[in-house]
Amino acid sequence: MSWLNNFVRPKIQALVNRRNVPDNLWDKCPSCEQMIFHRDLEAQLFVCPHCDHHMAITPEQRFANLFDDGTYTTIELPKVPVDPLKFRDTKRYTDRLKDAQTKTSHGDAAIVAHGTMARRPVVLCAFDFSFMGGSMGLAVGEALVAAARLAVLQRAPLVVFPASGGARMQEGILSLMQMPRTTVAVGEVRDAGLPYIVVLTNPTTGGVTASFAMLGDVSLAEPGALIGFAGPRVIESTIRQTLPDGFQKSEYLLDHGMVDAVVHRRDLRDTLARIIGLLTNPQPQADVVELVEKSVEIPEATGGKEVTVDAVPVEDDGAGDKPA
Numbered sequence: 001m002s003w004l005n006n007f008v009r010p011k012i013q014a015l016v017n018r019r020n021v022p023d024n025l026w027d028k029c030p031s032c033e034q035m036i037f038h039r040d041l042e043a044q045l046f047v048c049p050h051c052d053h054h055m056a057i058t059p060e061q062r063f064a065n066l067f068d069d070g071t072y073t074t075i076e077l078p079k080v081p082v083d084p085l086k087f088r089d090t091k092r093y094t095d096r097l098k099d100a101q102t103k104t105s106h107g108d109a110a111i112v113a114h115g116t117m118a119r120r121p122v123v124l125c126a127f128d129f130s131f132m133g134g135s136m137g138l139a140v141g142e143a144l145v146a147a148a149r150l151a152v153l154q155r156a157p158l159v160v161f162p163a164s165g166g167a168r169m170q171e172g173i174l175s176l177m178q179m180p181r182t183t184v185a186v187g188e189v190r191d192a193g194l195p196y197i198v199v200l201t202n203p204t205t206g207g208v209t210a211s212f213a214m215l216g217d218v219s220l221a222e223p224g225a226l227i228g229f230a231g232p233r234v235i236e237s238t239i240r241q242t243l244p245d246g247f248q249k250s251e252y253l254l255d256h257g258m259v260d261a262v263v264h265r266r267d268l269r270d271t272l273a274r275i276i277g278l279l280t281n282p283q284p285q286a287d288v289v290e291l292v293e294k295s296v297e298i299p300e301a302t303g304g305k306e307v308t309v310d311a312v313p314v315e316d317d318g319a320g321d322k323p324a
Ligand SMILES: [Zn+2]
Pocket: 029, 030, 031, 032, 033, 034, 048, 049, 050, 051, 052, 053
């Protein structure tokens, strides 16, 4: 089944579902409203070249940017009961689910993939905000648990990219139960001594912020992302005070010690690889470095005098860089 599901089905869906093909060649930046040539936007990893606005991207686009050579394997996620509460608002929940599945060609809002990043094994879990606002129900909870267990099984770090409006209200208490479940799941990764890294993307709010999204050993954020529990409008109307500029944005959270770094999308891969390298290999076995006498010519500053440096290490070939 997995070969059919993981390989054949996406290929067929890619043929049938043409949502990645733009209707026209131009996209409009939702922030500065400039027109951008679609191919340019793709090359810029969907970051506006004019105002640096980080647009929403699909889990597949994220995986393709982050894994070595863009190759990865998505895992089949456990099946969950569909619409356990038989919920209906203006529409049946089952209909909403079907619509979202057709629109995104995803089973639910979270996708889990594994592969290598800078030659180290890594498990990634990314959210698709266009699937019912990336809301966390049973399926998303299962995805997080599956991602955590896979990370433990593979002795690989877990990196999660939440983009969510919070818990899925159509699943009531069952969606709220995913908060402790996902917390326990990331706890398993921690107990196994493996790094758990969160990259907060726009938006990370509600029950997701109140559980696994704020528990990263290292918390990174994409620039300009809205991160908080309740949204600014709700807070403003509750406390009846004007909120400061940039409230609940990544940069504001960085200034107030809630995130460790705000990382531009183009630097994300290198940053993650470096952090994972440091965390998975805290005491790298240093190779014996051959020392050679080398004379270095220093111009101008020392009056062009030749200075002899005692010993200069031979350039590292990266051999001591392997995971432990
Ligand atoms: Zn823009």
